[in-house]
Amino acid sequence: MNFNLTKTQELFRQMIREFADKEVKPLAAEVDEQERFPQETVEKMAKLGLFGIPLEKEYGGAGGDNLMYTIAVEELSRACATTGVILSAHTSLCLSPIAQFGTEEQKRKYLPKLASGEWLGAFGLTEPNAGTDASAQQTTAVLEDEEWVLNGSKIFITNGGKAHVYVIIAMTDKSLGNKGISAFIVEAGTPGFEIGKKELKMGIRGSATTELIFTNCRIPKGNLLGKVGNGFAIAMKTLDGGRIGIAAQALGIAQGAMDETVKYTKERKQFGKAIGKFQNTQFQMADLQTKVQAARLLVRSAAFKKDQGVPYSADAAMAKLFAAETAMEVTTKAVQFHGGYGYTREYPVERMMRDAKITEIYEGTSEVQRMVIAANLYK
Amino acid sequence: MNKTDFKNVYVFAEQREGVIQPVALELIGKANDLAKELGEKVVAVLAGYKMDALAQTLIEYGADEVIKIDHPNLEHYLTEQYAQAIDQVIKHFRPSIVLFGATTIGRDLAPRLSARMSTGLTADCTKLEISENKELMMTRPAFGGNLMATIMCTEHRPQMSTVRPGVMQKLTPDSSRKGVITPFEVQFDESKFKVKLVEIVKEDKGKIDISEAKILVSGGRGVGCKENFENLRQLAAQLGAEVSASRAVVDSGIMPHDRQVGQTGKTVRPNLYLALGISGAIQHLAGMEESDFIVAINKDKFAPIFQVADVGIVGDVNKIVPLLTQRLEGMMKK
């Protein structure tokens, strides 16, 4: 057993950290403040091949692995959680399911452009009445004249309006319950497909989170992803992968808040000495960093299992549950250590605390993660 | 090699368009100290074209002899032309020490020569001394200025170094000083002239990024209004410095954001940071405390800026700064 990154992964970590520090971090506050999608960063990321990290070269990917992908999300989120989730939603929720479940034709058509970043990807599962209970899908897809006709709406869709390719989950036969759900690939600009309202959020405010509205939206028959009735399984497997990405995002936020707090508590003096010299600070910080490192090991072990092709569903759920709750705890305490300054936008921990909250909610709430972990225990 | 064959301290008297560069005069000043200890002469090597009275200036500043190479090939500095000229001077006269200014010219020419003569060269010295054995001891900063190293070149001659401008002291010019001017003919091998000068462009380099400035004159709330910042600009002009500011000043619109030092601004580490009317809030200190030398002026003697300052003055910046500018102006004129 080896806990070290490979030389390739280490070289990658060096690059992505530098990229995050120099290109991403300087924009983080502005992107948050203005609720602005960091298009220029997305373009820079595309040039470096970051939108196809774990994809085979054959389909235009970089030929890296999922561990490298989690390192990317972690390091980007350490600087800016908005940027982290753009990559995570694209890679885990769109590129991966098409790579895993797509036909050869679909893979040839979509993957190279997704990997190059020319097209950004998104995923639509959640509906106003189908959140944690994903099986309650009300969006329908009916086959008519060799075309699928979609009707309904999706909400809280990350990269909504910015993406070109959407993996959409819809009900094809309500009588079959979960087995009546199918997955589709929908391109932006298809008649009948509109972007609805943009959410105003507490955190990750630069990421585009929108509603997707389908009104008699007709897509080619060939845009069915996987088999009819496999949609629920595809969605669940996709979310397993996605959870590793969000876990990595939470980990990055937590580490970012730790770094900021170490720096601040070294500089800030009260009662004649740096507050980092007080044992209360040191003990709390030691506990927090231990949790962050534990989260990192969970994230990496889940990614490692995915790379090895062994089941990782429970590992991904544990990684997400623990990393998300760690991020919330670390960022809350980071604000506390910063005192009054921490509550202002002068310091980034205020943003990080707001950003951390979503990691306990999206791609399966912490409660859902516990359900997955427990189901694995009691199967 | 017999070391006793090599004598005298030579200075490459860098001139640009007929103007002797200050560093050349500083080097002549230092060469006087070294030559005295060695019991040798100070020789300036002046290369250029139609340089009229420059040789006399070098003598007034302390050169015992000026070797003058006047040739159209040397009108503008080009590496190979100058390398041939100085190489022939060194081979002919055999100096024990040759000093160059650490300018874009000196740092281009000296290494080329050191390789041509297979002798040592020490870059960017800040201190030159003679050892008990009459060897040159060259001290220079390394590791980004974190470390000083003293370097010697005992088995090769000449001993060569480039020296940072502004470090050595020039002598007071004295028109009664006597010296010899020795014209020197260079045999140029023009087949080796491969680089052609197309254009020389002078530009007002304007404002440098504050994170790259060597000296920063930085103002805070204590400076007050926009008009008072003019005082800072005048001081900066005297020091060749850039003007930066604290967040309070930037937020109030007196200075643009790219001039802000601190947590939400830029991190700077200049050689000199003048903190004027800056109290030293923690987010400001985070951006500047790595500066090499910090001088702070503030009315409040308990201001935290004094904890990081090397020199702290309790007083009114708006009184002290104009006075300081005046005094510096006076010094420059001299």
Next chain:
Amino acid sequence: MEIVVCIKQVPDTTEIKINPVTGTLIRDGVPSIMNPDDKGGLEMALRMKDEYGAHVTVITMGPPQADLVLREALAMGADDAILLTDRKFAGADTLATSNALAGALRTLKWDLIITGRQAIDGDTAQVGPQIAEHLGIPQISYVANLARKSENEFLVKKETEEGYQMLEVSAPCLLTVLASANKARYMSVPGIVDAYNKEVQLWSAAMIDVDETKLGLKGSPTKVLKAFAKGMKQAGQVYEVEPEEAVGLIISKLQEKFII
């Protein structure tokens, strides 16, 4: 067009701290990086590759760990990499270093040799011009831009104190490049994935074209007599004096520090 870029692995000197008790350098935990000016030079070469299809070889002299900067260069887009590593190179000053690199360059083909202007650990700016002299080719230092006029003619922008110069030169020649000449690209992800699949050639002193007496410590005319930390920062003094006196005080402190 064949371009060889000489690069160096250096400690990130901005991360070096002084031990406040002993006054010595703390080098532990200081990351090793590709020297910034060298990176600017590599970027210049890679842009020639992007535009004209140049073949770019990177070469470094250093301990086996210097492999890392070569991998970085490969991941940025260099085609080949050579590591000069041999105990015989150890203890080299700039002249001995330039002799080793020139010895290696004699066995390679090139139209352009690019080095950084200077390395941040030594700041000497000497190795580039010394290599050019050993190889008998022209040099242009402080290069801020490179444009190709024809197959083997170049227009080079050289920074000076007053502004810049435009210079014309034909291949072969050597350029020493400023980090500020361009913004170096990041390693690409596919480049990183491939970097360790490529071979870094290991060359010893016996494999290069140079007299061994010119290498390493014995080939170095300069010797370090002593190295010491710059005076430690003392707790500053605060003066409550009249403006006139304050001005005199500041000026004398600045003179003491050679700032004015």
